[in-house]
Amino acid sequence: MKKAPLTLIIATTLALSACSNDNAAQQEANDTLTTYTTEVGQESYALGARMGIYAQEQVAVQDELGLQSDKAALLAGFTDGFNGNSQYSDEEIDAYVQAFAMKFQAAEQTEQAALIEAGKNYLVENAKREEVVTTDSGLQYEVLTEAEGANPKAGDTVRVHYHGTLVDGTVFDSSVNRGEPAEFPLNRVIPGWTEGVQLMEVGSKYRFYIPSELAYGQRATGAIPANSTLIFDVELLAIAPFTD
Known part of the structure; x- marks a missing residue:
């Protein structure tokens, strides 16, 4: 939220x-x-x-x-x-509001710490699976469908289908559900996408497990809470220039 x-x-x-x-x-x-x-x-x-x-x-x-x-x-x-x-006087109101603000901030920090810990624990356990590869940056991925097409570069614009969830399975975005592929430059997305999609060949499908520091970090966006580990199923459909 x-x-x-x-x-x-x-x-x-x-x-x-x-x-x-x-x-x-x-x-x-x-x-x-x-x-x-x-x-x-x-x-x-x-x-x-x-x-x-x-x-x-x-x-x-x-x-x-x-x-x-x-x-x-x-x-x-x-x-x-x-x-x-x-x-209450203005001074008393300010004092009570400040006390509540401190409680709110403390509770929020506790929530964020728990979210970070849950993401780290998830990735530690996920890395133990044989089909999962972990890169030097901490990005994890597994190949769902192999292909022999071209690999995009960081400056390329790609066309993809994707399905994004939190580690608890909550769907926050999905071109698959919308029924329409997305197109974007790889250097204009989160670092986990920029790195991960370059590993793919056109026609392949990967699942990426993206640590929060390679996603949105401490910034909440849309339905994605701050410090969230993200999971994306990505199918690379084409690299620009597109033929259709």
């Missing part, structure tokens, strides 16, 4: 998302549903809805990290702050 800046999570969006998940509050909102007919009303409602949708996505990050919250207190704090009558 894509993670927002911490300040956004611990500010008003977190409070909004918490109260939006309360079943009783949701039922009450449904019972008093209002249709907005003015431009100001429609725009204001849309802005509020966007904040709620965004916040609901972000609070899932907090839940995944095991950080609990008192939803009633969150709602009360948001309402009081919005109305200008907070029970």
